[in-house]
Amino acid sequence: MTLWLLGDQLYPEAAPLQRHDSVLLVEAHEFADRLAYHPQKLTLLFAAMRHARDDLRDRGVDVTYLRAATFGDALDDYFAANPGASLTVMRPSSHGAADRLRELVESRGGSLSVVASDLFVTSPAEWDRWTDGRGDGYRQEQWYRHVRRETGVLMDGDDPVGGDWNYDEQNRETPPDDWDAPPLPTFEPDDLTREVHAFVTERYGDHWGDADLDGFPWPVTRSEALAALDQFVETRLPAFGPYQDAMLQGEWALAHSLLSPALNLGLLHPREVVDAATAAYRDGDADVPLQSVEGFVRQLLGWREFMRHAYREAMPGLADANQLGQERDLPPLYWTGDTDMACLSAAVGHVRRRGYAHHIERLMVLSNFALLYGVDPAALNRWFHLGFVDAFHWVTTPNVVGMGSFGTDLVSSKPYAASANYVNRMSDHCASCPYDPDETTGEDACPFNSLYWDFLREHEETLRGTGRMGLVYHHVDDKDDAEWRAIRDRAADVRADAANGDL
Ligand code: SF4
Structure with missing residues (x-):
């Protein structure tokens, strides 16, 4: 056979x-x-x-x-x-x-x-056993703890190593001014890769994104993928945890692993990646802090496995899920990158240049803006699917339609909607942006702010009772009619400017 x-x-x-x-x-x-x-x-x-x-x-x-x-x-x-x-x-x-x-x-x-597929750590049968009797009320964090217990990864008997399951609180730092990002892996394309590249650029010449192979960071062979894994564990993993949510001007990779394309093609198995990271922590050679290795393991054993099963469960309806009824097209800046918004311009630029942006740019900039602007989740999903080197339908659909667009509450109990506060706290973009992150209305106000409040008001019926939204709606209730008029006017201007390519 x-x-x-x-x-x-x-x-x-x-x-x-x-x-x-x-x-x-x-x-x-x-x-x-x-x-x-x-x-x-x-x-x-x-x-x-x-x-x-x-x-x-x-x-x-x-x-x-x-x-x-x-x-x-x-x-x-x-x-x-x-x-x-x-x-x-x-x-x-x-x-x-x-x-x-x-x-x-x-x-x-x-x-x-x-x-059966041999490309994941957990099987559909394992998922079925775990979800049995839970109804729809399952969450990634519970699944993650279950997989840790079952696999023994980062476990000390029945307890998580270090005493806590999750060190996210320690993983929200921004690097100091004098921080140098660890070196990036690069893989010089060989003759075969160049032959493929010549075919692709000729056959699909009008496609979106930069075709330039200069500094190509993606392994195309098993041995290159293993080298990329070693390089990450030895030189990048220590800083990955604390800075995993940060965004810096001129830094597209920070200390992210960049292993998702190799994982999603099967050049690496998630279990061997987890084992390499945990061994580095255990052996102490690379000085890997627990917060880094735990954050990385959670991405793989938690999120990646969870999303795979959530996709299996929720398809085919998930692809078209749109509980907020959002129907706008993507504004042109997602294609051109042409916007004065420094954070959005940088994130789109990263995707255009290499087919990659890290998870916070994906969730809190690219998806967040589309969510607040009112983009149809399926349209955003298509954009991610075509634009990202690590994107496959099973990957983007739960992440973009579910998590990023809140088209369904399958994978999160509330939308990942945020004003400029978040970007300002986690990046240095706002300092060089012509928009003011502290203003909500007026021509110079950051577009995220009016869109954020307008979004909350617009979808109040669906969101007010949703988990953990109480405090947010407390602030909504504090605003008077004049404030709401100004917010809605500014949000309408922002949407019109975005639609016209003038934002
Ligand atoms: S001010 Fe607003 S648009 Fe500009 S970088 Fe900050 S969050 Fe982004």
């Missing part, structure tokens, strides 16, 4: 790979005509697939690598050469994909066996 390995399943130690001596890889191209995917994302995906092909062949695996417009076209060729063949595939992460693949195979006279 042949294992059909999908482009985001490249983990060479996956159990099903060990049970098959032949592999099918299909590089399909037409899907990327439907959205203007970032050229670096497409280069990364296709380069990782072609390198995985070569690595598997070096290990003696018989690899059929087909390039075609669609999966269907590739399977026409495959079954012409292998009539009636039986294929195996690890369960794809995208909703409905297993059924679609089975139809494609069976309609060509073959058979497809779908086996």
Whole structure:
């Protein structure tokens, strides 16, 4: 039997790979005509697939690598050469994909066996056991503690190492002025990657984002991914925790791991990443503080695994969830980066340049502005999906539609809505921004502020009774009619300016 390995399943130690001596890889191209995917994302995906092909062949695996417009076209060729063949595939992460693949195979006279994915730490059965009897009232933090207990990661017997489950309180610092960000990994593209890049820039020449490979920071092979992991653990992890929520002018990466693209392609397994980080903490070599390693482990064992299962549970409805009824298009600045708002301009610029922005830029700048402005969650999800090198449907949909847009309360009990206060506290952007973070109304007032209050008023019926919103609505109730008129006028001007590309 042949294992059909999908482009985001490249983990060479996956159990099903060990049970098959032949592999099918299909590089399909037409899907990327439907959205203007970032050229670096497409280069990364296709380069990782072609390198995985070569690595598997070096290990003696018989690899059929087909390039075609669609999966269907590739399977026409495959079954012409292998009539009636039986294929195996690890369960794809995208909703409905297993059924679609089975139809494609069976309609060509073959058979497809779908086996469990070996690319996550926890299984659907584990999730089902944990959620049994909880109704809809499950939250990431409870899941995270459960996975810590089950895996023994950062555990001291039955207790969390250090006595607390979560050190978030210590992870909200901004670096001092003289702080130098730790060095970044770079991976000089080899001939194969350059060949892929030339193909991508020619085939998808009008796509959104900077195609320049200069300083390309994304590993495209297993060995590069392992080198990136080592580099992170040794040089970046110590500062990751305290500064993980910070934003600095001229710093796109700070001490973030930058491992999500490799993880989401399967070049790294989340368990080995967690083990490397916790070993560095335990061994004490790299001087990793507990707050750093715990924050990092939570991203993987908590959020990443939680979002994967939440997506499985809530699809297909999750993709179109829109409990606030938000319907505006993305304002043009998400495409042009052309805005005087320093924080938003920087975050969009980071995505355009490398297909990446770190989690606080994603949540508290890019998603927060779209939420307050009133963007349709599905439109924002499409933008994230096409623009980010680590974005797959199972990743962005719960994060963007659920968490960022509050299209549903599946993954958070309240919206991540914030005024300029948050950005001002966590970044140095406001100091060089023409807008005033302390003003709500008037031409120079930060756009976040009027939009924030207007948003709360607009969606009062849904939000007032929502968990932990009581204090916020206390402030809403404090404002008099004249204040509300000024806020609504300013918010209307902000929305009009944003829609016209004049913000
Ligand atoms: S003032 Fe407002 S727009 Fe400008 S950087 Fe601060 S939060 Fe962003």
